[in-house]
Amino acid sequence: MTATSQEVSTRPQINWKAIWRNVYQAGLSVLAALLIGALLLLLNGRNPVDAFASLWAGAFGSVDRFAETLVKATPLLMIAISVSISFRCQIWNIGAEGQIILGAIVSTWVALTFKNLPLVLLLPLTFLGGLLGGMSWSLIAGLLKAYAQANEVITTSMLNYIAIYLLAYVVHGPMMDPQGFNFPQSPLIADALILPRLIPGTRLNISFLVALIMVALTVVFWRTTLGLRTEIVGHSHRVAKQIGLKVALMIALVTGMSGALAGIAGWGEIFGLHYRLIEEIARGIGSLGIVVALLGELHPLGMLVSAFFFAALVTGGNAMERNAGVPFALVDVIQGCVILLILARSYFFRKAAK
Amino acid sequence: MNLELITLPFIVGWMAASVRLATPILLAALGETFTERGGVLNLGLEGIMLMGALSGFVGAYATGNLWAGVLAAMITGILMGLLMGFFSVTAKVNQVVAGLGITILGSGLSTLLFRLFFGLRTIPPTIDMFPELPVPLLSRIPILGEVLFKQNILVYLTFILVAVAQVVLFRSRFGLALRSVGERPDAADTRGIDVARMRYIGLFIGGALAAVGGAYLPLANLGIFWTQMTAGRGFIAIAIVIFSRWNPLRGLWGALFFGATLALQLSLQTLRLPVPSELLLMLPYIVTIIALVIVSRRAEFPGAFATPYTRSGE
Secondary structure (H helix, E strand, O other), X not given: OOOOOOOOOOOOOXXXXXXHHHHHHHHHHHHHHHHHHHHHHHHOOXXXXXXXXXXXXXXXXXXXXXXXXXXXXXXXXXXXXXXXXXXXXXXXXXXXHHHHHHHHHHHHHHHHHOOOOOHHHXXXXXXXXXXXXXXXXXHHHHHHHHHHOOOHHHHHHHHHHHHHHHHHHHHHOOOOOOOOOOOOEOOOOOHHHOOOEOOOOOOOEXXXXXXXXXXXXXXXXXXXXXXXXXXXXXXXXXHHHHOOOOHHHHHHHHHHHHHHHHHHHHHHHHHHHHOOOEOOOOOOHHHHHHHHHHHOOOOHHHHHHHHHHHXXXXXXXXXXXXXXXXXXXXXXXXXXXXXXXXXXXXXXXXXXXX | OOHHHOOHHHHHHHHHHHHHHHHHHHHXXXXXXXXXXXXXXXXXXXXXXXXXXHHHXXXXXXXXXXXXXXXXXXXXXXXXXXXXXXHHHHOOOXXXXXXXXXXXXXXXXXXXXXXXXXXXOOOOOOOOOOOEOOOOOHHHOOOHHHHHOOOEHHHHHHHHHHHHXXXXXXXXXXXXXHHHHHHOHHHHHHOOOOHHHHHHHXXXXXXXXHXXXXXHHXXXXXXXXXXXXXXXXXXXXXXXXXXXXXXXXXXXXXXXXXXXXXXXXXXXXXXXXXXXXXXXXXXXXXXXXXXXXXXXXXXXXXXXXXXOXXXXXX
């Protein structure tokens, strides 16, 4: 696969030509995906120009809309980083949705259960809860892959469904707000725990900065020994064994790390946006995070750009549905097309070069 | 809890429901068995099933003919199977990622097309379903008749298909060629078998059957379409293929087993057990993981599983 077969070297030379080629090809893929979306609308007798104008205005039309785009980019970026760590190790963890849910459940539970603890202690504890919640969920799949050879695509997708029902269970049962008129939601977290807003009047909050810090840390991570080992295991289990790496342990470790990051995304959604556990906490962002990661070539900076792009598409897509009556699912179609075109482009460009 | 409700009719009803619910998963698993025997892993199954469900529903709704729905699903499935073929066989890209792309595309496209065709409605559009078709005489056998021979036509056809698949895969030249392409593509190639063509055929069969499996849900089980209605059945079917060690007959038992857990969860809800329904709904997914863990260690994947074939020297 093109996205993961980067040369394994401790000190990557910056190859501007390769970067330009990637950016240019990714841009073409996105453009083609948007054209396919426009074509679908045309076939249905709708005006794609209106739809995309409404999408653009919805994503960038005002400070408020732009801030909302960054709000959407936050979890996408976190999930993409989570996904990229396992994908670069050739572990196909598609369980981000479940890991976000577990991160959200555990961090909310911590906030509601230990509400008498001092804030300086409680806030980090909720963060840790989100991290451990996501990690525990991915570790199930990680350990099963490492020690029982169970295909992680299937286990993580099954764990997604289990998490969705688990969430439905806790918000209808043990964690339901007693004063919530039987709405399937937990009580609100304490006001003091709400993450501060970055731009007053918008929903943009500190968790966006957490996502940016994650990007920076990931850039560093790939230069550490552990990052290098992760890529070696991804490259070839045989080579990894020959140089003395414990492959099974590495698989469990990488999957665990990956889930921990998705769990943090769940934490950010609760403490930055919703302030309580709701059923819709992870809807759709799990698979979108995978697309963001792949479009970004599993590279932290690439994913920064692609998270921003897809966030704009989502924010704009919502506005498009409201204002132009074009179903939001168009955005889902564009997602699928982007993955496939990104994959196909190496084939087409190889052909063109001949 | 009403344990006295667990009577013979309850158990017979549960078993009949198991067969009914096993059928769509079995169809997808049968198709995927052919695909994987040819050496390709099609993780796009979930998306193909969703597109099959949509086109089956739309085909039946538009024409008023259920078989037109089946046909529409089959064509859609074949096209999506061939699309997967382009990525896995021709472009030789990573099959896991291509499969994910197909699944995401299928889930988005089915949602979008449904909205474009039917708009937002308070009452969902419905179709008449394949009716129950009792087999003369056989359906009067006590218990067994009720469970096996009072089903709809798609159930019977699927069961016949299991036998056909078993014969084709293990007793025909085509089956031998397909399996050789999945085990040792280089050896098959030297014997003059067109590796790419065989793999495309495997995906063709897999796509067609998965889409009909998806279409089974609106056409024979529910009468309506809703987004994401397959709810992971595509992934469960892939688990069954591994579980059955790429054997249609064992796939039948695997699918029945999963049908039974799906049906059990429905039956248990009627018993008003002191267990929340959300926890019962998890059951089939938990069972899938457990089954996968039990079999994976000793599963012998086809030799060239999920590996693109390039002739040496090319």
